Structures are given as C-alpha cells and as structure tokens.
Amino acid sequence: MAGQYKLSEAKKKDMIRGLFTTFCCLALFGCSEPSTPDITSSKTSSAINKQSSDIGNRQIATLSTSLIDQMVKESNRLLTETSNAAAKLQSSIDKLTTQPSKESLQEAHxxxxxxxxxxxxxxLLRQWLKSLNIxxxxxxxxxxxxxxxxTNHNRIDQYPLIPGYLDKVQGYPLSGLIHSEIELTKDSLNQEHLLGDSAYVALGFHALEFMLFGESGNPRIVADFSIENTSKSQNxxxxxxxxxxxxxxxxxxxxxxxxxxxxxxxxxYYPAALATIPEEELRASLRQIAEVELEACRQIQMLIGKQAMHDTKSSIAARISLANRVIETLESTRQN
Incomplete structure (x- = not known):
C-alpha cells in the first residue's frame, strides 16, 4: 500500500530540487493547483465516501500519535474555520440578493x-500532499x-479569470454568462468552467469576487442587484x-x-494515506514545504502595494502563522 503514495528516491530528489521555484511561482502569481469534480452529485459523493472508507478501514489503525495526529488536528481546525467562513459568505450573499443595499453589499465584500x-x-496542506504524491x-x-x-482546488480557487466571460465590463455592457441564454444550473456552470481556456472561470472564489466587486474602474453598485425602478433588461x-x-x-x-x-x-482519505508513509519522509517533506512557504510569503510581502497581488496582508499573515505552527509541531513531536 505504501508504494501507492511514496515517490521513488530519484523522483523525490528531482521534485525537491524544483519545489522552491514552483512553489514560489504558485504563491506569487495565482491560486491554481489541483481541482474538484461536481461533489454535489450523488454519484461523486458515493465515490468519495467509498474511497475514504475503504482506505480508512485498512490504514487508520496505523496512524501515528505524534506528527500525523497533530497535523490532522491542525488541518481539521483550519478547515472548520474555512467551512464556517464559507457558510457566512453564503448567508451574506443570500441577504444581498434578497435585500440589496450598500450595507448588504459591503457585508458580502x-x-x-x-x-x-x-x-x-x-x-500548505495541498502542497504537502502534492510533494508526497498523495x-x-x-x-x-x-x-x-x-x-x-x-479538481477540487480548481473549482474553489482558479485564478486569474477573464471578467467579461461572466458579466458586463467597460465597453461591453451585454457580455458574459449573465447576458447569455445559458441556464444557470450546477451542471451548466460545471460545463462552462474552464471551457477552452484556464481563464474562463465560472466557479469558485474569483468568480464570486468579480460578481461582488466588479472590475477596477467599474465597481459593482447596488443597482446591479436591484429589480426596483429598472428597465426590463436591467431587471x-x-x-x-x-x-x-x-x-x-x-x-x-x-x-x-x-x-x-x-x-x-x-x-x-488524506490521514489514512499519510499513515502509509515513513515518518522521516513526512517530516522532511513537511519541513521543506513550511520553509518554502515562509520564504514565498516574505517575497510577496515586499511586492504588496507595488503591483496587483492575489494575496492580501491578512492572508499572508495567516499563511505565515500556519507555517510557523507546522515548524513548532515538527519540533514538539520530534523523536529522541
């Protein structure tokens, strides 16, 4: 079973040599990494449950009580926060679409x-899994x-995007999905997402970002969501x-x-897969990822305010905090 997740030594060395450059490029220039299927379909949900259950039943008994346990706890904490934040975002959008106002638009922002x-x-979690070929x-x-x-990540955070693929932009008031006759459904968005170009983004954070914020020089206004006192086409x-x-x-x-x-x-699935890999390999990979993450964040900090960036000061702070906690975990769980 371990062979399914463990890289050959030669391949591992090649990956580590190229990891710093690749990781920094990802950190500096975009969100794009691995992506997701339409997890809302019963077929896909069943596949997730079956695969996770199968590997979990075979491997969960071998989980380390040290490094893996601590990293799984950290991952669960972080992903619970992320899920809760996504739920609050959904609630704010429900409010905006039913009661459009400056206040509800600002709250959604x-x-x-x-x-x-x-x-x-x-x-950092995704990069760790990727480095281990999980x-x-x-x-x-x-x-x-x-x-x-x-892939799951490409559904969530694909970037950059072409705004006119979704809605009106300067000079093109009737462009995008909003002004098309395409039915807006789960299946149609899955089909339109990345259709022919990686910048044709129809799902995830950045599609939401453009729809909520608009474009530079042409910000979104409350009237874009209001059906009162508007023409039939605007309505x-x-x-x-x-x-x-x-x-x-x-x-x-x-x-x-x-x-x-x-x-x-x-x-x-991920904790069970990690349990099949020798702990020394987990440690070496995780430390490498954490150190590269810290260096990438330092580089980004020097560029914020000087050019358009995907990261913000607060997101960089969160990334640095996690990387430091990971290094602390490596030290606290080190075997004597």
Whole structure:
C-alpha cells in the first residue's frame, strides 16, 4: 500500500530540487493547483465516501500519535474555520440578493475577503500532499469523459479569470454568462468552467469576487442587484446575477466541505494515506514545504502595494502563522 503514495528516491530528489521555484511561482502569481469534480452529485459523493472508507478501514489503525495526529488536528481546525467562513459568505450573499443595499453589499465584500483569506492558508496542506504524491481518487483528478470533472482546488480557487466571460465590463455592457441564454444550473456552470481556456472561470472564489466587486474602474453598485425602478433588461440581468451568486456560494461551500471531510481523523482519505508513509519522509517533506512557504510569503510581502497581488496582508499573515505552527509541531513531536 505504501508504494501507492511514496515517490521513488530519484523522483523525490528531482521534485525537491524544483519545489522552491514552483512553489514560489504558485504563491506569487495565482491560486491554481489541483481541482474538484461536481461533489454535489450523488454519484461523486458515493465515490468519495467509498474511497475514504475503504482506505480508512485498512490504514487508520496505523496512524501515528505524534506528527500525523497533530497535523490532522491542525488541518481539521483550519478547515472548520474555512467551512464556517464559507457558510457566512453564503448567508451574506443570500441577504444581498434578497435585500440589496450598500450595507448588504459591503457585508458580502467583507465575508468574501475573510473566507478567501482563510482558504488561502490551506495551500500548505495541498502542497504537502502534492510533494508526497498523495492523490485523492475523486477530489484531485480531472476528467473529460464520461463526465466533465474539475479538481477540487480548481473549482474553489482558479485564478486569474477573464471578467467579461461572466458579466458586463467597460465597453461591453451585454457580455458574459449573465447576458447569455445559458441556464444557470450546477451542471451548466460545471460545463462552462474552464471551457477552452484556464481563464474562463465560472466557479469558485474569483468568480464570486468579480460578481461582488466588479472590475477596477467599474465597481459593482447596488443597482446591479436591484429589480426596483429598472428597465426590463436591467431587471432580468439583476435576477440572473442573484441566481448566479446564490448558486456560486452554495457550490463553493460544498466544495470546501468535501476537502474538509477528506481530512477527517476517523475516515478521511488524506490521514489514512499519510499513515502509509515513513515518518522521516513526512517530516522532511513537511519541513521543506513550511520553509518554502515562509520564504514565498516574505517575497510577496515586499511586492504588496507595488503591483496587483492575489494575496492580501491578512492572508499572508495567516499563511505565515500556519507555517510557523507546522515548524513548532515538527519540533514538539520530534523523536529522541
């Protein structure tokens, strides 16, 4: 079983040599990493439960009481915070779409920022799994047939995007999904997401970001969501924005919860997979990831305010805090 998750020594050395450059590029220039299928379908949900249960039943008894336990606890804490933040974001969007006002729009802005900052800090967890070649059979795969499947991360945080793919932009007042005749459903958004280009983003945090904030020089206003005192065409656009926002926030919350479930201590796929790898390999990989994360954050801190960045000061603080806690965990669980 261990061979399924353990890299060969040669491949591991190659990966570690290239890890710093790759990781810093990811940290500096975008969110894109591994992605998710449509976890709301009964077929996919059953697959997640079966795969997690199968590996969990075989391997959970071998879990270390030291490093793995501490990292799973940290992951559960972080992902619980992320799930709660996504739930609050969904509630704020429900309020905005039913009672559009400056206050409800501002609240949605704040909740988006809080939820996204919390999610960004989970990058370290995904990078650790990736460095160990741990691939969830459902959440970490991309398929084009028999059904279109995106990885969990790409559903949640694909970036950058082309704003005009979704809604009006300067010079093009009738562009995007909002002004199309495409039905706004779970399945249609899954089909439109990354259709032909990685910047054709229809799901996740950044689709929500554009719909809530608008674009630079053309910010979103309350009238974009209001159906009062507007023309028939404006009314229709506002209704589609409301429907799209509510669906986006619902799917985002479900995708985050799917990732969280896979870290569950008792039957999660990732803890069971980690238990098949020698602890010295886990330690070496985790320390490397944490140190690279700290260096990447230091580099980003020097660029914030000088150029457009995906990270914010608060998200960088969260990433640094997690990396430092990881290093402390490595020290506190070190075997004598």
């Amino acid at each position: 704040q909740q988006w920022s809080l939820a996204h900052d919390t999610y960004i800090s989970t990058r 691939i969830h059979p459902v959440l970490d795969v991309t398929l084009s047939s028999p059904e279109l499947v995106h 229709q656009s506002a209704k589609r924005r409301a429907k799209y926002l509510k669906l986006l926030s619902k799917l985002l919350k479900q995708d985050i919860e799917a990732f969280s479930v896979s870290w569950n201590r008792l039957d999660g």
